[in-house]
Amino acid sequence: xxxxxxxxxxxxxxxxxxxxxxxxxxxxxxxxxxxxxxxxxxxxxxxxxxxxxxxxxxxxxxxxxxxxxxxxxxxxxxxxxxxxxxxxxxxxxxxxxxxxxxxxxxxxxxxxxxxxxxxxxxxxxxxxxxxxxxxxxxxxxxxxxxxxxxxxxxxxxxxxxxxxxxxxxxxxxxxxxxxxxxxxxxxxxxxxxxxxxxxxxxxxxxxxxxxxxx
Amino acid sequence: xxxxxxxxxxxxxxxxxxxxxxxxxxxxxxxxxxxxxxxxxxxxxxxxxxxxxxxxxxxxxxxxxxxxxxxxxxxxxxxxxxxxxxxxxxxxxxxxxxxxxxxxxxxxxxxxxxxxxxxxxxxxxxxxxxxxxxxxxxxxxxxxxxxxxxxxxxxxxxxxxxxxxxxxxxxxxxxxxxxxxxxxxxxxxxxxxxxxxxxxxxxxxxxxxxxxxxxxxxxxxxxxxxxxxxxxxxxxxxxxxxxxxxxxxxxxxxxxxxxxxxxxxxxxxxxxxxxxxxxxxxxxxxxxxxxxxxxxxxxxxxxxxxxxxxxxxxxxxxxxxxxxxxxxxxxxxxxxxxxxxxxxxxxxxxxxxxxxxxxxxxxxxxxxxxxxxxxxxxxxxxxxxxxxxxxxxxxxxxxxxxxxxxxxxxxxxxxxxxxxxxxxxxxxxxxxxxxxxxxxxxxxxxxxxxxxxxxxxxxxxxxxxxxxxxxxxxxxxxxxxxxxxxxxxxxxxxxxxxxxxxxxxxxxxxxxxxxxxxxxxxxxxxxxxxxxxxxxxxxxxxxxxxxxxxxxxxxxxxxxxxxxxxxxxxx
Numbered sequence: 001x002x003x004x005x006x007x008x009x010x011x012x013x014x015x016x017x018x019x020x021x022x023x024x025x026x027x028x029x030x031x032x033x034x035x036x037x038x039x040x041x042x043x044x045x046x047x048x049x050x051x052x053x054x055x056x057x058x059x060x061x062x063x064x065x066x067x068x069x070x071x072x073x074x075x076x077x078x079x080x081x082x083x084x085x086x087x088x089x090x091x092x093x094x095x096x097x098x099x100x101x102x103x104x105x106x107x108x109x110x111x112x113x114x115x116x117x118x119x120x121x122x123x124x125x126x127x128x129x130x131x132x133x134x135x136x137x138x139x140x141x142x143x144x145x146x147x148x149x150x151x152x153x154x155x156x157x158x159x160x161x162x163x164x165x166x167x168x169x170x171x172x173x174x175x176x177x178x179x180x181x182x183x184x185x186x187x188x189x190x191x192x193x194x195x196x197x198x199x200x201x202x203x204x205x206x207x208x209x210x211x212x213x214x
Numbered sequence: 215x216x217x218x219x220x221x222x223x224x225x226x227x228x229x230x231x232x233x234x235x236x237x238x239x240x241x242x243x244x245x246x247x248x249x250x251x252x253x254x255x256x257x258x259x260x261x262x263x264x265x266x267x268x269x270x271x272x273x274x275x276x277x278x279x280x281x282x283x284x285x286x287x288x289x290x291x292x293x294x295x296x297x298x299x300x301x302x303x304x305x306x307x308x309x310x311x312x313x314x315x316x317x318x319x320x321x322x323x324x325x326x327x328x329x330x331x332x333x334x335x336x337x338x339x340x341x342x343x344x345x346x347x348x349x350x351x352x353x354x355x356x357x358x359x360x361x362x363x364x365x366x367x368x369x370x371x372x373x374x375x376x377x378x379x380x381x382x383x384x385x386x387x388x389x390x391x392x393x394x395x396x397x398x399x400x401x402x403x404x405x406x407x408x409x410x411x412x413x414x415x416x417x418x419x420x421x422x423x424x425x426x427x428x429x430x431x432x433x434x435x436x437x438x439x440x441x442x443x444x445x446x447x448x449x450x451x452x453x454x455x456x457x458x459x460x461x462x463x464x465x466x467x468x469x470x471x472x473x474x475x476x477x478x479x480x481x482x483x484x485x486x487x488x489x490x491x492x493x494x495x496x497x498x499x500x501x502x503x504x505x506x507x508x509x510x511x512x513x514x515x516x517x518x519x520x521x522x523x524x525x526x527x528x529x530x531x532x533x534x535x536x537x538x539x540x541x542x543x544x545x546x547x548x549x550x551x552x553x554x555x556x557x558x559x560x561x562x563x564x565x566x567x568x569x570x571x572x573x574x575x576x577x578x579x580x581x582x583x584x585x586x587x588x589x590x591x592x593x594x595x596x597x598x599x600x601x602x603x604x605x606x607x608x609x610x611x612x613x614x615x616x617x618x619x620x621x622x623x624x625x626x627x628x629x630x631x632x633x634x635x636x637x638x639x640x641x642x643x644x645x646x647x648x649x650x651x652x653x654x655x656x657x658x659x660x661x662x663x664x665x666x667x668x669x670x671x672x673x674x675x676x677x678x679x680x681x682x683x684x685x686x687x688x689x690x691x692x693x694x695x696x697x698x699x700x701x702x703x704x705x706x707x708x709x710x711x712x713x714x715x716x717x718x719x720x721x722x723x724x725x726x727x728x729x730x731x732x733x734x735x736x737x738x739x740x741x742x743x744x745x746x747x748x749x750x751x752x753x754x755x756x757x758x759x760x761x762x763x764x765x766x767x768x769x770x771x772x773x774x775x776x777x778x779x780x781x782x783x784x785x
Contacts (some may be wrong), residue, residue, distance in 0.1 A: 144351050147234075148419060162769065182243045183251075183354035183408075185235045192240055207288045210239035210279045211601075 005056040006046065007034045009118070011169035012067040013055040013121050014203045019071050019165050022199035023078040027186040028214035035119045067107075069099050083159040092155050099154045099163035106135055106170040113177030114170075125178065132179045136171070136187060144186035152193050160197060168194050171205050225338040227322075228380050229398050229410045230328040232349035232557075236261060236330065241285065243276035245402045246332055247503030248449025250274070251321070253330060256528055257282035263332040264299050265319035267453070268292055275318075283528030283599055294318050300502025308574040309681075311504050311567035319454065323720035328412050329398070342379070343396075350395065350411035350422065353429040357440035359401035362409060365436045366397050388432070392417070392424040405445040409433070434459075472512045472561030474501065480530055483609075485617040487539045488585060489551050494560065499530040505593040506658075506686075509533065510563035510733055514553065519546040520734055522588040522660075523565060524618065526595030536617045538585040565783035567735065568740030569686045569759070571596060575656040578604040579647060581658055581669050583661020585617055589686060590660055594625050604628050607647050609640060609661065638662045640665065644672050653676040659685040663756075680761040686694075687756040690737040690773065694754050700776035704728060704785045705747055719771040719783075728785060730771065737773035744771050749781035 006013045006029040022025050033039045033146050040052045049056045049065045051094050057070045075085035110132035116123025153160045172191055195209035230244045236255040244251035250266035250481050266274050284293045291305040299318035324331045328347035363382050367609040370386040377385040382399040400408040462732040476493040476734045484490030507522045521535035539551040557719035571593040580590040587608050597604045606629045610616040622629055632643055659669045666685055699715045713722045723730055733741035738753030744768050753763045755770035
């Protein structure tokens with residue numbers, strides 16, 4: 001029995017919903033109204049996660065908080081091929097962890113700008129947007145050279161990893177925080193590729209891509 | 215500081231993307247001099263550069279879906295055709311053909327030197343760049359375009375030759391770069407630019423990274439300089455008012471217009487007694503059409519005939535039609551079969567669609583008799599492109615009589631062919647393929663009159679409502695009874711006309727200077743459809759279905775008449 005404590009508009013919750021859907025895991029959601037309800041500050045929720053952050057995943061009584069630990073858990077438990085979390089591959093695995101860390105920095109910048117705009121939360125928008133652009137420049141460069149080397153995803157290999165899923169939401173939602181992706185054509189193509197992964201699901205503000213070549 | 219925005223705006227070609235930026239089914243988000251662009255490559259290789267704005271609600275088309283032949287807006291699903299950007303379908307109005315005038319703004323485009331080029335005005339002079347090249351990683355810079363060009367020139371290796379490429383380009387060797395390259399500055403906005411470097415052929419990865427490193431540090435320097443000055447305001451995008459031609463109601467045309475000149479590019483035997491004809495424009499591309507549309511073909515002998523366009527969506531470099539040689543030809547099909555040659559120039563009307571295809575059916579059934587498959591082929595191609603479910607039943611006397619067999623085969627598994635059936639077996643097949651009507655199923659029928667009557671009859675027996683049964687007759691075989699005489703009042707024109715026996719309403723209106731469009735003039739095509747405000751109609755056409763005829767509020771003025779002494783028309 002898998003339960004996701006979820007807020008529909010949260011980019012980090014979306015990462016977990018994506019992973020659940022792609023891996024075909026059946027789950028239930030409990031909606032936690034972060035905005036405007038501040039349910040994550042309620043007494044009942046603080047028993048689940050004293051930090052008050054989403055997502056929280058409860059899998060057979062085992063409680064996991066925050067996107068990246070959730071992704072690692074899901075990939076470990078439900079992906080028998082270990083392609084999503086290639087823990088055995090010592091060349092690739094550290095790179096993947098690096099991109100997972102990159103995702104956290106994106107959440108702090110692009111994600112912060114987005115919640116600042118959307119919910120009116122306190123945020124130094126110009127600074128957050130500038131930091132988001134700094135990160136997106138790195139990402140675009142990495143992906144452009146990846147394409148030239150035949151690499152479709154954030155790290156080597158034919159298959160995407162949980163790093164792609166971790167980075168995707170804050171990138172695809174960046175324009176809601178006033179961070180345009182017009183200057184990042186390689187990122188825009190990678191977004192298409194992620195959106196073509198079988199099992200991909202959308203959320204508010206995220207649209208499907210045209211199907212790939214059959 | 216060089217060129218100002220006004221000069222930059224002068225008609226010129228600028229690179230707006232790398233060729234590599236447009237992979238299969240992608241939509242690229244570009245900008246030139248403040249104008250946002252949606253740039254996409256169709257499956258036929260054509261690169262479209264459009265204003266980045268859906269005509270409906272202004273949503274960016276760069277987030278739309280490139281389906282290889284059309285671009286679909288994410289918001290309400292309006293579809294725009296490859297090449298023309300003409301709207302082909304509006305989901306909120308599934309039963310109607312969008313007006314031909316709903317056309318997005320397109321910009322002139324060229325693909326050359328590894329780059330995609332666009333111009334904001336149609337009179338940009340020819341550019342002087344090579345045919346082939348390899349685009350380096352584009353380098354966006356937040357600075358004035360002319361600052362970026364100055365920095366490129368200042369950053370060159372002294373002594374190496376420099377070739378200026380106006381308005382904003384130069385071929386040179388940058389300090390630290392692994393070789394010579396041609397750099398173009400794309401003026402994105404007043405204080406935004408992209409450096410697009412091009413080398414002759416794809417270098418190895420190390421060389422690409424070295425170029426990228428040099429351009430990155432040049433960008434950092436220029437951006438630092440730009441932060442120290444006061445930057446101009448962004449260019450206010452110009453949303454050109456829609457041209458008068460597109461924004462106003464079209465002039466009512468009298469009769470049949472031959473506005474498009476085409477050349478017979480290819481003619482071939484498409485089946486026994488059927489000639490396939492491919493009509494190409496003399497330059498550019500042909501007007502947008504929707505599946506089900508027909509054109510009037512003006513033949514050298516003065517005759518005008520209607521033929522359905524068989525093409526799939528976004529195919530606007532030619533129209534393919536198929537013409538059956540009629541045994542009782544009145545001169546049209548014989549003229550085509552015997553005299554038309556490749557290279558002949560003919561006039562055709564713009565496409566007109568009185569047989570629109572709904573795309574909200576859970577399943578669409580096509581029933582085609584012989585040459586009647588032509589409009590249905592175009593429809594099925596559109597559904598196939600969108601991945602919508604259909605089954606296609608082609609009836610013919612024999613395989614040799616089946617027109618456009620290869621094109622039909624390309625539709626895949628949904629096609630069944632039925633050869634040499636007599637009326638009872640045909641009826642049985644139709645009964646089988648239709649089955650009892652269920653929610654959101656639609657059938658489109660086209661073929662010889664008797665088969666159409668048969669199919670419509672069976673559909674009615676099986677409980678199919680009129681609005682789910684769509685059909686198009688080739689011609690009206692009913693004998694037109696013109697014995698009545700009556701008065702028509704034209705409500706808008708404040709005119710009262712008397713229609714004598716032997717003359718049609720359409721003819722009498724024309725005699726009195728009232729312009730009215732028409733095409734087949736025998737009550738089959740639907741072009742002269744007119745609203746009726748008062749009076750009882752004597753319907754003699756084969757275009758309207760029983761429900762529409764019973765409602766009594768529209769008529770075909772080319773053949774239908776009045777049962778009452780007086781008709782009031784909304785003209």
